Amino acid sequence: MHSNDVLLRRAVGTDARAAAGVWLRSFAAALPTVRCAHKEADVRDWFARVLVPRYDTWVAVTGNSVVGLMVLNEEELKQLYLDPTWRGRGLGDRFMDLAKKQQPDRLSLWTFQVNTSAHRFYERHGFIAVERTDGARNDEHEPDVRYIWQPPPAR
Template sequence: MTLDDVVLRRATASDAFTAADVWLRSYTAALPTVRRAHTDDEVRAHFRDVVVPARETWVAELDGSLIGVMVLADGLLSQLYLDPGWRGRGLGDRFVALAKERGPDGLELWTFQVNGPARRFYERHGFVAVAYTDGHDNEENEPDIRYVWRPDS
């Protein structure tokens, strides 16, 4: 299977738990040193009760399996997580292109300072770091970075 076989579509209620599982696998693989603020069941409930019904949630599907999830909310790219086996294969690029289409006036996002691959990925896509924090305002208490993308910048 190739990237061309992957379909990006809006998530439905029936996708919530599977999308949460993609998030859990991705977080565990990408951020092994970052404390998770919520249990697996709490993450799944949050996807079921908040993320999928109340946010613009997109999933990447391949042969009936979800391999990626992206969440947008009022100009915020709040989540972009890929199944670990799909990192570095162009799927994130497709999601960011979609996010820019959906937020043509600009986007912002947060990522942890320790997440070097994510930082390089977003910077490659034109996001600029505008604020660094010590993590006191996030649930993980992990230093983070606010990135902004503006068209034609």
């Protein structure tokens, strides 16, 4: 199935459990060397109590399955995770287009330094690395990098 067969829509409360499942599977697949700082039950609770109701949360849905998620907090892209079976099918590109449409003036995000595939993805979409840290400020205590995207100046 191609990403064009997937609907991107705002998340509702009933999506929280499935979206948390995508997050957990994606984190494990994409970051095998990074210790997940939260128990599975806590991640699911966080999705249900915080991410879906309080943030601009979007899901990618095919049939009855959530296969991706994106969370924006104004200009900050807080989360972008795809089910591992959906990587490389254009779904991330669709989410990125949506993020830029929602926040056309600027986007910022953090990703782990070890996540080189994320670096390539974001850089391909025009993001520039602006800061690197030792990870002391994130829950995983994993070195990270901050990226910024801004549209090119109007001519």
